[in-house]
Amino acid sequence: xxxxxxxxxxxxxxxxxxxxxxxxxxxxxxxxxxxxxxxxxxxxxxxxxxxxxxxxxxxxxxxxxxxxxxxxxxxxxxxxxxxxxxxxxxxxxxxxxxxxxxxxxxxxxxxxxxxxxxxxxxxxxxxxxxxxxxxxxxxxxxxxxxxxxxxxxxxxxxxxxxxxxxxxxxxxxxxxxxxxxxxxxxxxxxxxxxxxxxxxxxxxxxxxxxxxxxxxxxxxxxxxxxxxxxxxxxxxxxxxxxxxxxxxxxxxxxxxxxxxxxxxxxxxxxxxxxxxxxxxxxxxxxxxxxxxxxxxxxxxxxxxxxxxxxxxxxxxxxxxxxxxxxxxxxxxx
Amino acid sequence: xxxxxxxxxxxxxxxxxxxxxxxxxxxxxxxxxxxxxxxxxxxxxxxxxxxxxxxxxxxxxxxxxxxxxxxxxxxxxxxxxxxxxxxxxxxxxxxxxxxxxxxxxxxxxxxxxxxxxxxxxxxxxxxxxxxxxxxxxxxxxxxxxxxxxxxxxxxxxxxxxxxxxxxxxxxxxxxxxxxxxxxxxxxxxxxxxxxxxxxxxxxxxxxxxxxxxxxxxxxxxxxxxxxxxxxxxxxxxxxxxxxxxxxxxxxxxxxxxxxxxxxxxxxxxxxxxxxxxxxxxxxxxxxxxxxxxxxxxxxxxxxxxxxxxxxxxxxxxxxxxxxxxxxxxxxxx
DNA sequence: CTGAAAGCGCTTACAG
DNA sequence: CTGAAAGCGCTTACAG
Numbered sequence: 025x026x027x028x029x030x031x032x033x034x035x036x037x038x039x040x041x042x043x044x045x046x047x048x049x050x051x052x053x054x055x056x057x058x059x060x061x062x063x064x065x066x067x068x069x070x071x072x073x074x075x076x077x078x079x080x081x082x083x084x085x086x087x088x089x090x091x092x093x094x095x096x097x098x099x100x101x102x103x104x105x106x107x108x109x110x111x112x113x114x115x116x117x118x119x120x121x122x123x124x125x126x127x128x129x130x131x132x133x134x135x136x137x138x139x140x141x142x143x144x145x146x147x148x149x150x151x152x153x154x155x156x157x158x159x160x161x162x163x164x165x166x167x168x169x170x171x172x173x174x175x176x177x178x179x180x181x182x183x184x185x186x187x188x189x190x191x192x193x194x195x196x197x198x199x200x201x202x203x204x205x206x207x208x209x210x211x212x213x214x215x216x217x218x219x220x221x222x223x224x225x226x227x228x229x230x231x232x233x234x235x236x237x238x239x240x241x242x243x244x245x246x247x248x249x250x251x252x253x254x255x256x257x258x259x260x261x262x263x264x265x266x267x268x269x270x271x272x273x274x275x276x277x278x279x280x281x282x283x284x285x286x287x288x289x290x291x292x293x294x295x296x297x298x299x300x301x302x303x304x305x306x307x308x309x310x311x312x313x314x315x316x317x318x319x320x321x322x323x324x325x326x327x328x329x330x331x332x333x334x335x336x337x338x339x340x341x342x343x344x345x346x347x348x349x350x351x352x353x354x355x356x357x
Numbered sequence: 358x359x360x361x362x363x364x365x366x367x368x369x370x371x372x373x374x375x376x377x378x379x380x381x382x383x384x385x386x387x388x389x390x391x392x393x394x395x396x397x398x399x400x401x402x403x404x405x406x407x408x409x410x411x412x413x414x415x416x417x418x419x420x421x422x423x424x425x426x427x428x429x430x431x432x433x434x435x436x437x438x439x440x441x442x443x444x445x446x447x448x449x450x451x452x453x454x455x456x457x458x459x460x461x462x463x464x465x466x467x468x469x470x471x472x473x474x475x476x477x478x479x480x481x482x483x484x485x486x487x488x489x490x491x492x493x494x495x496x497x498x499x500x501x502x503x504x505x506x507x508x509x510x511x512x513x514x515x516x517x518x519x520x521x522x523x524x525x526x527x528x529x530x531x532x533x534x535x536x537x538x539x540x541x542x543x544x545x546x547x548x549x550x551x552x553x554x555x556x557x558x559x560x561x562x563x564x565x566x567x568x569x570x571x572x573x574x575x576x577x578x579x580x581x582x583x584x585x586x587x588x589x590x591x592x593x594x595x596x597x598x599x600x601x602x603x604x605x606x607x608x609x610x611x612x613x614x615x616x617x618x619x620x621x622x623x624x625x626x627x628x629x630x631x632x633x634x635x636x637x638x639x640x641x642x643x644x645x646x647x648x649x650x651x652x653x654x655x656x657x658x659x660x661x662x663x664x665x666x667x668x669x670x671x672x673x674x675x676x677x678x679x680x681x682x683x684x685x686x687x688x689x690x
Numbered sequence: 691c692t693g694a695a696a697g698c699g700c701t702t703a704c705a706g
Numbered sequence: 707c708t709g710a711a712a713g714c715g716c717t718t719a720c721a722g
Contacts (some may be wrong), residue, residue: 027714027716028715028716028717029716031716037692038693038694039694039696039715039716039717040694040717041692041693041717043715044691044717045693047698050666051691051692052692056691056692070466070469071715072411072472072716073470073471073716074410074411074416074470074471074716075411075698075716075718076696076717078405078407078411078697078698078699078700078715078717079698079715079716079718080716080717080718081698083407093426093432093435093436094429094432094433094436096429099427099432099453100427102426102453103426103427103455106452106453110460110464110467115467115471116450116451116452117448119439119449119451120432120439121438127443129442131443134448136406137403137406138406139407139409160648242717245633245637249637268718273639274634275637277637278637288394300578300607301607301632301634304578304607304608304610304614305614305638306614306639358699360698360699360700361699361701362699370708370709371708371710372699372700372701372709372710373701373702373710373711374708374709376699376700376701376702377701377707384707385707385708386707386708389707404699404700405699405700407698407699407700408698408700408701409700410716411699411700411701412699412700412702412714413700413702413714414714421718
């Protein structure tokens with residue numbers, strides 16, 4: 025590998041000058057710069073980022089940890105983060121915690137030894153202790169919150185969106201709604217449930233409702249499925265079901281089909297999240313769609329501007345998620 | 358940040374000794390090591406991997422580039438790679454090319470400046486020029502091939518699996534099959550089509566068949582959908598359709614429902630890939646399931662053993678993908 | 691505008 | 707078994 029020293033020798037210049045010319049410093053004459061750039065081409069010079077990091081103390085490295093890489097949304101978020109990082113000359117070291125705090129801890133140790141300058145994380149509900157290890161560094165939490173107070177945050181307007189969705193069901197005449205949620209220690213679930221409850225409380229007419237809470241993250245789909253079957257075959261069958269995210273939605277849909285019911289004739293269904301399958305199902309589903317890519321763009325820009333001291337105060341951004349009306353909700357007269 | 362020098366000063370030892378003790382070298386007495394380890398704890402020492410990389414010339418960093426992170430399979434593969442890397446003390450710098458050669462190129466430049474020691478890649482069909490930039494380094498190609506001859510390769514037995522699947526359709530009495538594939542410059546599609554053709558050629562009875570080729574990677578689903586509708590509404594409607602991957606499968610399923618047909622009563626369907634939705638569809642789908650996680654484990658172990666000189670020769674591994682029979686294929690008498 | 695020198699935090703021959 | 711010294715490839719005060 026050619027180094028700065030090679031170029032310097034070849035051109036009879038000092039390392040300092042070559043280094044400056046390479047980085048486009050204006051402490052160097054135009055002629056020198058051009059000579060250096062040409063020579064760099066000739067010897068096939070490529071900067072050694074490792075050396076630069078060590079010397080300058082700025083690694084230009086950010087960490088990105090998501091709670092679950094097989095969540096399609098996170099894929100989009102990551103793609104967006106990578107785009108911004110690449111544009112700004114940052115290296116991203118990425119990892120998935122798979123909802124496991126020990127894996128997360130290992131990833132954070134690795135990041136520290138690589139001198140990360142900031143972290144974007146979709147935390148698990150146990151992340152806070154891990155994050156405290158980085159307390160002096162800029163952290164952006166995305167999608168969910170760990171409880172860390174100092175972090176910047178980029179979130180979906182869960183409360184408002186779920187309220188909107190619930191109001192839509194009520195406006196279509198539904199007066200008996202089952203709401204299926206995951207563990208409320210995950211902040212997205214908590215916020216969404218509050219939105220649901222708020223809509224019910226503010227409704228003009230009484231709305232019967234029930235909350236199905238599935239605590240176990242592990243087998244979310246299959247547990248949801250068997251529980252929902254009970255509701256569907258019970259005496260007080262709801263007219264509509266809401267799923268608080270797409271994993272839960274998979275379980276609900278599964279239950280509906282297992283019971284031989286059809287959407288929306290026998291039961292209406294509405295889901296938070298818009299995975300691709302939602303639109304090619306026999307009945308295209310009415311959903312709340314999150315701007316996952318936008319989430320990533322925002323988080324990355326926020327982190328980089330924090331690292332480069334372009335803003336100092338804590339920022340909390342809420343992006344709105346839209347209700348996409350398709351055909352899974354029946355109008356009840 | 359505490360450094361080796363801090364520990365050395367505190368203990369009145371040389372940097373060399375501390376460094377050796379920290380790395381568990383047997384060039385150091387047990388007592389010294391224990392003293393050093395204790396002091397390290399006390400001052401909160403954490404190794405600076407950057408400095409270590411620069412000095413030792415071994416970055417213990419591997420690159421991982423996938424063609425599309427929103428492909429669920431790749432998520433599983435990445436999770437597996439991360440596991441092995443973490444266990445072996447390697448840092449992984451991950452990126453998604455999103456099927457774009459320029460993005461891929463930028464990622465590779467970034468990896469080079471970070472002194473990567475090896476690369477695991479799901480290439481695009483244009484990757485070969487980018488990969489040649491790394492020709493002296495160990496490269497493992499996963500899932501697809503770029504045409505690079507020197508790389509290690511971890512692949513699915515596409516030919517055999519698709520042949521198996523096609524034979525299954527034939528054994529169920531299907532004699533008019535539509536095969537839907539993406540661009541054949543992607544090696545997986547090419548191999549799968551050959552497997553299909555091979556099964557047709559070897560069949561005992563004549564099997565009418567047609568190949569629907571969708572070249573555009575961009576709108577694979579919607580293009581597939583509209584083309585398949587033509588087949589479904591035409592005079593020579595097939596009795597079964599095969600989709601060469603899940604993206605294409607989405608388009609096929611979409612077309613079937615848009616035509617108001619039901620699976621498998623009106624048409625049988627079989628798909629390569631087993632995304633979660635395949636099993637909770639109204640009719641659970643018969644699919645070929647790929648061992649994506651296993652693919653990642655194998656690739657990571659292969660790369661690391663190559664980096665550490667535990668093997669020298671080129672290795673090509675084919676993992677078998679299984680036919681999972683569910684309910685989307687009818688038996689025709 | 692250019693250069694000589696120091697140093698980022700490690701590891702590693704070389705000597706003893 | 708331990709230490710003194712050099713050096714990985716850069717960048718950055720300091721001088722001129």
